[in-house]
Amino acid sequence: MALVRLTRAIDFSTSLRYRHPDLSEAENRRRFGRKAAQHGHNYRLEVTLRGEPDPVTGMVIDLKDLQQVLDREIMERFDHRDLNRDTAFFEKQPPTPENFVIVIHRLLADALPSGLLDRVRLQEDPDTWVELLDEAQP
Amino acid sequence: MIALTRRYRFPAAHVLAHPDLSAEENALTYGKCANPAGHGHDYGLEITVTGEVDAETGSIVERDALDALVSERVLDRFGHRMLNEDPDFRERVPTAENIAVVIHDALAAPIAAAGARLVRVDLHETRRNRFAYGELP
Numbered sequence: 220m221a222l223v224r225l226t227r228a229i230d231f232s233t234s235l236r237y238r239h240p241d242l243s244e245a246e247n248r249r250r251f252g253r254k255a256a257q258h259g260h261n262y263r264l265e266v267t268l269r270g271e272p273d274p275v276t277g278m279v280i281d282l283k284d285l286q287q288v289l290d291r292e293i294m295e296r297f298d299h300r301d302l303n304r305d306t307a308f309f310e311k312q313p314p315t316p317e318n319f320v321i322v323i324h325r326l327l328a329d330a331l332p333s334g335l336l337d338r339v340r341l342q343e344d345p346d347t348w349v350e351l352l353d354e355a356q357p
Numbered sequence: 358m359i360a361l362t363r364r365y366r367f368p369a370a371h372v373l374a375h376p377d378l379s380a381e382e383n384a385l386t387y388g389k390c391a392n393p394a395g396h397g398h399d400y401g402l403e404i405t406v407t408g409e410v411d412a413e414t415g416s417i418v419e420r421d422a423l424d425a426l427v428s429e430r431v432l433d434r435f436g437h438r439m440l441n442e443d444p445d446f447r448e449r450v451p452t453a454e455n456i457a458v459v460i461h462d463a464l465a466a467p468i469a470a471a472g473a474r475l476v477r478v479d480l481h482e483t484r485r486n487r488f489a490y491g492e493l494p
Contacts, residue, residue, distance in 0.1 A: 237415070250414070252421070315415035317359060346364040347420075 367436035401481030
């Protein structure tokens with residue numbers, strides 16, 4: 220059967236600051252520079268699934284269902300929110316794109332039908348992005 | 358696997374001509390790119406690295422360190438320059454393929470020294486041509 224990859228993109232806007240709770244304001248500033256101050260990004264998230272098209276519907280997944288998962292797991296949690304104040308993911312770790320993409324990958328892997336998630340690409344600004352892919356996948 | 362990509366740009370001039378070939382042969386091989394007066398591009402450069410995410414910094418590699426390294430080894434070296442005058446392009450025609458390889462080889466060791474692994478270089482020569490070199494497909 221033919222293995223097909225499909226990618227859906229969403230955009231969301233979020234504020235954040237890099238900080239570790241055990242460090243003082245000055246120490247955070249020293250470690251993380253200007254990113255220790257609250258700032259924001261227009262993130263673009265590209266989610267790639269891979270699977271065999273259903274013999275009847277011809278789809279790997281109904282894009283409406285995928286969008287519902289993205290709305291619930293990503294948009295409602297992160298869009299026009301503050302990553303530090305409005306979520307619990309970054310109490311112990313800074314919201315670098317690396318840490319953020321790992322959080323997103325876990326949320327989506329848990330929410331999507333098992334085995335479908337191929338990779339997640341998170342673009343923080345036009346010049347910076349991270350990609351997380353499952354090495355076990357073909 | 359987690360990979361981080363940063364995008365940079367540099368404007369540079371070049372002539373596509375091999376010193377051992379005649380002007381006619383170069384014109385035949387490279388067409389208008391062989392114009393001996395030169396021409397140039399705004400090159401777009403994407404550097405992709407992998408590695409462990411450091412628990413303290415949350416990063417594969419310190420962003421400022423990577424940027425400084427790329428500036429020093431690539432952007433300052435090639436930006437606003439005639440590429441054919443660079444020692445690496447005396448014997449080697451500065452096609453985008455060769456530029457991508459030279460950039461990869463100039464960055465691999467310093468990026469390794471910074472604690473990450475260079476897995477891919479993408480060089481955009483124009484909005485219509487891009488060239489990739491590295492272990493990451």
